[in-house]
Amino acid sequence: MTDDTGAVETEEPVEVAERPLPDIEVLKGLFESFEDVAWEDSLGQDVARVPNERWLDFATAAKEAGFEVCVDVTAVDWMRSRPDRFEVVANLLSMRHRLRLRMSTTAPRLDPTVASLVPVWPGANFAEREAYDMFGITFDGHPDLTRILMPDEWEGHPLRKDFGVGTVPVQFKESHKVS
Amino acid sequence: MSDDAKTLDVWVAGTEEPELTPTDEGAQEISIDESGRRLDEQFGRVVEDDYVFDDEAEEDERMILNMGPQHPSTHGVLRLQIELEGEIIRRTKPIIGYLHTGMEKTGEQLNFSQGGTNVTRMDYLAPFHNELAYSLAVERLLGIEVPPRAAAIRVLLSELNRCSSHLVALATNGMDIGAISMMMYGFREREQILAFFEKTTGLRMNHNFIRPGGVAADLPPGWKDDIAAIIEEFPRRLDQYDDLLENNPIWVARTKGVGVLSAEEATAYGITGPTLRSTGVEWDIRKAFPYSGIEQYEFEVPLGEHGDVYDRYRIRVEEIKQSLSIVEQVMDTIPKGDYRVDDRKVTPPPRARIDESMEALIHHFKLFTEGYKVPAGETYVAVESPRGELGCYLVSDGGARPYRMHTRAPSFANLQALPIAMADSLMADTVATIASLDPVMGDVDR
Amino acid sequence: MATTAPGNLLMTTIDKAARWAKTRSMFPASFGLACCAIEMMATGTAHYDLSRFGMEVFRASPRQSDLMVVAGRVSQKMAPVLRQVYDQMPDPKWVISMGACASTGGMFNNYALVQGVDQVVPVDIYVPGCPPGPQSLMHGILTLHDKIMKGEIAS
Numbered sequence: 206m207t208d209d210t211g212a213v214e215t216e217e218p219v220e221v222a223e224r225p226l227p228d229i230e231v232l233k234g235l236f237e238s239f240e241d242v243a244w245e246d247s248l249g250q251d252v253a254r255v256p257n258e259r260w261l262d263f264a265t266a267a268k269e270a271g272f273e274v275c276v277d278v279t280a281v282d283w284m285r286s287r288p289d290r291f292e293v294v295a296n297l298l299s300m301r302h303r304l305r306l307r308m309s310t311t312a313p314r315l316d317p318t319v320a321s322l323v324p325v326w327p328g329a330n331f332a333e334r335e336a337y338d339m340f341g342i343t344f345d346g347h348p349d350l351t352r353i354l355m356p357d358e359w360e361g362h363p364l365r366k367d368f369g370v371g372t373v374p375v376q377f378k379e380s381h382k383v384s
Numbered sequence: 385m386s387d388d389a390k391t392l393d394v395w396v397a398g399t400e401e402p403e404l405t406p407t408d409e410g411a412q413e414i415s416i417d418e419s420g421r422r423l424d425e426q427f428g429r430v431v432e433d434d435y436v437f438d439d440e441a442e443e444d445e446r447m448i449l450n451m452g453p454q455h456p457s458t459h460g461v462l463r464l465q466i467e468l469e470g471e472i473i474r475r476t477k478p479i480i481g482y483l484h485t486g487m488e489k490t491g492e493q494l495n496f497s498q499g500g501t502n503v504t505r506m507d508y509l510a511p512f513h514n515e516l517a518y519s520l521a522v523e524r525l526l527g528i529e530v531p532p533r534a535a536a537i538r539v540l541l542s543e544l545n546r547c548s549s550h551l552v553a554l555a556t557n558g559m560d561i562g563a564i565s566m567m568m569y570g571f572r573e574r575e576q577i578l579a580f581f582e583k584t585t586g587l588r589m590n591h592n593f594i595r596p597g598g599v600a601a602d603l604p605p606g607w608k609d610d611i612a613a614i615i616e617e618f619p620r621r622l623d624q625y626d627d628l629l630e631n632n633p634i635w636v637a638r639t640k641g642v643g644v645l646s647a648e649e650a651t652a653y654g655i656t657g658p659t660l661r662s663t664g665v666e667w668d669i670r671k672a673f674p675y676s677g678i679e680q681y682e683f684e685v686p687l688g689e690h691g692d693v694y695d696r697y698r699i700r701v702e703e704i705k706q707s708l709s710i711v712e713q714v715m716d717t718i719p720k721g722d723y724r725v726d727d728r729k730v731t732p733p734p735r736a737r738i739d740e741s742m743e744a745l746i747h748h749f750k751l752f753t754e755g756y757k758v759p760a761g762e763t764y765v766a767v768e769s770p771r772g773e774l775g776c777y778l779v780s781d782g783g784a785r786p787y788r789m790h791t792r793a794p795s796f797a798n799l800q801a802l803p804i805a806m807a808d809s810l811m812a813d814t815v816a817t818i819a820s821l822d823p824v825m826g827d828v829d830r
Numbered sequence: 831m832a833t834t835a836p837g838n839l840l841m842t843t844i845d846k847a848a849r850w851a852k853t854r855s856m857f858p859a860s861f862g863l864a865c866c867a868i869e870m871m872a873t874g875t876a877h878y879d880l881s882r883f884g885m886e887v888f889r890a891s892p893r894q895s896d897l898m899v900v901a902g903r904v905s906q907k908m909a910p911v912l913r914q915v916y917d918q919m920p921d922p923k924w925v926i927s928m929g930a931c932a933s934t935g936g937m938f939n940n941y942a943l944v945q946g947v948d949q950v951v952p953v954d955i956y957v958p959g960c961p962p963g964p965q966s967l968m969h970g971i972l973t974l975h976d977k978i979m980k981g982e983i984a985s
Contacts, residue, residue: 248524248763273651276766277792281779294777296764296792300651300667307764328654331800339488354481354829355942356907363489363941370489371941453908454915456860456890460867461908482908483864486942501937508865552868571875578872589865589961826864829905 227251231302235270239263253308260310261320261346264295268325272297272306275326280312280336284366290314291342295322295329312342321346339364445469451814453482459556459818460825462799471810476803480796483829491789495755496522499786500592503776506791507827508589509552512538512545513769514791515594520675521765521778522596525758526730533721534598535677540611540714541584541593542676542767543707547618548577549770550700550707554625557697557819561638563628573621580610597731598724611715615708622701629697639694643805643817646691653804654797657772658703659821662688662695669768681713693820703770730756755784764792771795771822795827845981852896852922853975855884859895859919861912863902866929869961870901878964883971892918897974899967900951903931904944916951924983926970927953930960954983 226233227244232251236244242263243254255263264275276296283290289311297306312319321344322329333344334353341362344350352359361368452463461482467475490502503518504511516538523530530538551570558566578588583604585591593600629635645655647663660667668685670678686702688695724731732751733744750756760782766775772794779788798821805817862870874880874888889895892915904912916925927947930936933956935945944950954977957970977983 248527248761250763252762274654274656276654276773276797277764277775277777277790279777279790279792281788286781296775296777298773300665300672303672305673305764326654327652328797328800331796335796352481354484356481359906363486369941370493370939371486372939373935373945375939453911454861454892456888461863482905482911483903484905484907484942485864485903485938486940487938489942490938490940505865508868567871568876571872572877575872575877588963589868 229302229304231270231299231304232306235266238266247307251304251306253306255308255310257310257312257319260293260308261322261325263308264320264322264325267297267306267308270299271301272299272304274298274300275322275329275332276305278322278329278332278336280340280342280364282340282364282366287311291317291340293319293336293342317342319344323347338362341365446474449811453479459823462818462823462825462828464802464814466806466811466814468811471812473806473809473811473814476806478799478802480799480825480828483825485826485830487830488789488791491786493785495784496758496786497595497751497755499789500595501590503789503791504590504592505826506793506830507769507771507774507795507824509549509824510542510545510769510771510774511590512542512594513767513774515592516542516676517765517767517769517774517776517791518778518789519594519596520767521763521776522758524763524765525761525778525780526596526756527759528597528725528727528730530598530676530725531722532677532719534723534725536714536718537599537603537723538594538676539678539681540603540711540718541581541599543710543714544577544580544614546707546770547704547711548574548581550704551577553700553770553819553822554697557693557816557822558629560815560819561635563632563635565628566625569621569624569628573618576614576617580607580614583607583610595724597727598722600724602723608715611711615712615715618704618708622704625701636694638813638816639697639820640692641690642693642809642813643820644690644692645801645805649804650691650801653800655772655801657768657770657794657798658696658699659772659798659801661685662699663691664689669766669773673766675765675767678710680717681710683707683710693816696820696822757782757784758786766792769794771824771827772798774827791827791830793827793830795821795823795825796830799823799828849979849981853978856897856924856975857887857889857895858885858897858899859892859915860888860890861898861900861915863900863904863908864931866901866932866961869964870899870928870967873964873967878968880968880971883975885971892916893920895919896922897924897926897971898951899926899928900932900947900953901928903929903936903938904947904950905942906944909944909950912947913950924954924974924978925951926955926957926967926974928957928959928967928970929962930958933958936960 225244226236236242241256241259245252245254276298278295281292283292291312292309293312294307294309310319319342321333324346331353333347334350336342337344337350338352338354339362447468449466449468451466453461463479465477465479466473487502487506491499494502499518500515503514506514551574555567555570581591582588585593645663647665650660650663664687666685666687671685683706686699688699728747732748737744738748758780760780762779764775764777766773774794775792777790778786781787802821806814872878874886880886898916898919927933931938932947935943947953955970955974957966959966
């Protein structure tokens with residue numbers, strides 16, 4: 206978001222006020238206290254784009270703001286279409302305020318690491334283990350980051366886009382893809 | 385490790401076989417309540433046996449017992465590693481993954497209208513709810529609204545599915561605790577509902593009927609009579625369950641005060657559904673974030689108090705009654721109209737028109753070979769399945785297939801409560817606790 | 831095999847009697863994995879009663895059972911467990927592979943599933959369906975009984 210004037214202003218703090226903010230009070234307060242977190246409206250749902258190093262801070266603040274439940278933590282593998290390969294997404298729920306919030310951050314291709322949300326919400330435990338198992342993303346601070354769905358000695362991370370589906374050729378089926 | 389005596393930590397040590405002398409490596413101990421056994425404080429339970437509560441048991445008298453994955457009472461392929469001190473459970477670790485099917489990877493290979501076949505097999509006891517969450521997510525990305533008749537049909541089927549899923553939960557709950565007749569009763573009622581499903585969708589389970597854009601076909605003629613027969617029959621049958629279980633002292637003794645969860649524990653671990661409501665938290669997505677027109681129907685959300693197995697059983701019975709009342713309201717008020725959205729880019733044209741119109745033929749061809757393209761975006765939609773919050777996180781990159789399809793499985797999160805609910809309880813209560821949490825392993829492992 | 835020599839008349843009668851006994855109360859080992867397990871349970875309960883064939887008792891322990899109905903999808907993690915349970919069953923034993931996922935991997939042709947349980951254990955009867963209804967499963971079981979009675983499947 207830039208100013209309407211043609212020249213580039215370097216010291217004007219006006220840019221901060223022009224950052225889009227949600228209308229709901231609870232969310233507004235939360236976003237205002239984090240300047241580097243961008244708010245986005247994705248098809249009617251509130252999404253917070255959090256930089257990787259602020260992940261745990263934002264989560265703690267969200268919990269204090271009333272998001273008592275972490276519904277889910279998952280990841281998306283964007284391969285080369287984004288500068289950072291992985292996106293880690295956490296869905297939050299506030300029962301008190303009847304609100305949902307989605308927060309997402311990025312992790313690079315080599316040695317993807319994100320802070321673990323288990324100290325804030327213990328319920329993120331299994332979900333982060335699954336993200337580790339399926340994508341290979343390391344969660345700092347997770348009490349037990351081991352494979353949960355695949356056998357322990359499995360090599361590779363199945364949901365990465367460069368991990369093949371593993372289809373077995375089926376006789377009389379012309380195309381190799383499942384569909 | 386925190387010093388608080390009441391910390392509710394979960395033993396999540398590594399998956400290698402633990403040594404018999406328990407180490408604290410990576411393990412967070414469930415703290416032993418020294419002041420008095422929780423069992424003593426539980427409802428109406430007076431225990432007199434000394435040997436069970438032998439306080440002088442040494443640390444190295446603990447035994448590690450492996451339960452499952454092939455076990456009659458673990459509700460599927462769940463493996464539990466239980467550390468026992470005598471008969472009391474100290475630590476538990478659920479090990480899952482024995483039913484991992486790679487459904488999320490398969491979901492990326494199937495196009496959006498085929499996705500329902502994949503998703504429906506996740507929580508195989510509540511297939512309509514899986515399909516509903518997925519369809520709602522796709523429809524949100526597409527930006528379409530289904531017609532009111534389709535929404536009503538969806539509500540009808542998913543509430544009937546809630547009944548049939550709770551019947552299985554009650555049946556297996558009863559059978560695990562010993563009331564084997566409950567199994568027969570539960571499945572007998574379920575057959576009635578499944579007969580209706582077979583008439584409507586063609587299949588008893590895993591229907592792939594609720595699709596993005598509406599439902600696959602309209603309700604069959606005479607469906608009102610079938611539903612009326614179900615609604616008339618069920619209250620009597622539910623009374624039979626009460627006769628068998630409600631005042632049965634064995635049932636009460638085995639379920640009251642067993643597998644207790646508190647509201648704080650449940651919210652911290654992301655537990656939803658009847659398990660959360662048994663602790664007293666009133667949270668039902670049908671009331672909080674209504675979907676598919678369910679706000680037009682009047683129903684109550686039963687709540688529990690103590691958070692034990694008895695409360696969860698009671699809630700499930702009440703939820704069956706409430707679902708049947710919703711079904712009756714749908715039957716009375718269902719609007720006429722289309723059963724799927726009219727947009728030819730999403731739903732196939734009627735078969736008769738394919739012979740008449742070239743455009744219909746082309747649409748049909750493109751839909752069934754390539755599939756419709758969904759605009760790029762991401763969304764998360766949650767429905768209230770019989771187990772809790774079933775959500776679908778869908779990311780599309782503008783193509784005909786999902787870029788990422790992730791299902792937030794309620795049983796996956798609910799299983800995290802298992803070590804907490806089982807802490808400091810007897811070995812025999814394990815079975816009752818697992819049954820009451822009602823995990824479906826297809827949901828857990830996907 | 832039967833010959834008409836008088837010495838073997840007794841053996842064939844005993845053989846037939848043994849085959850009759852094997853089929854008349856075959857205890858299944860509960861190996862319900864996924865959706866097919868629910869249909870297997872539905873087959874065992876009152877509406878489609880398996881107890882009329884003497885099979886309603888699903889033995890928890892494989893050491894006390896004759897028949898293993900692999901009901902559901904077998905993942906890579908579960909395959910060794912499946913083999914172990916099969917090995918623990920005493921002879922004579924039979925395996926019914928119930929459902930599409932157990933028979934061939936079903937609709938999940940991917941990394942996570944064993945594409946057909948016959949890669950792990952020898953299968954006698956394949957019951958197709960996703961999930962096969964109770965009638966299909968019973969047809970499979972009765973076909974197994976027939977084949978044993980006729981001597982086509984030795985065990």
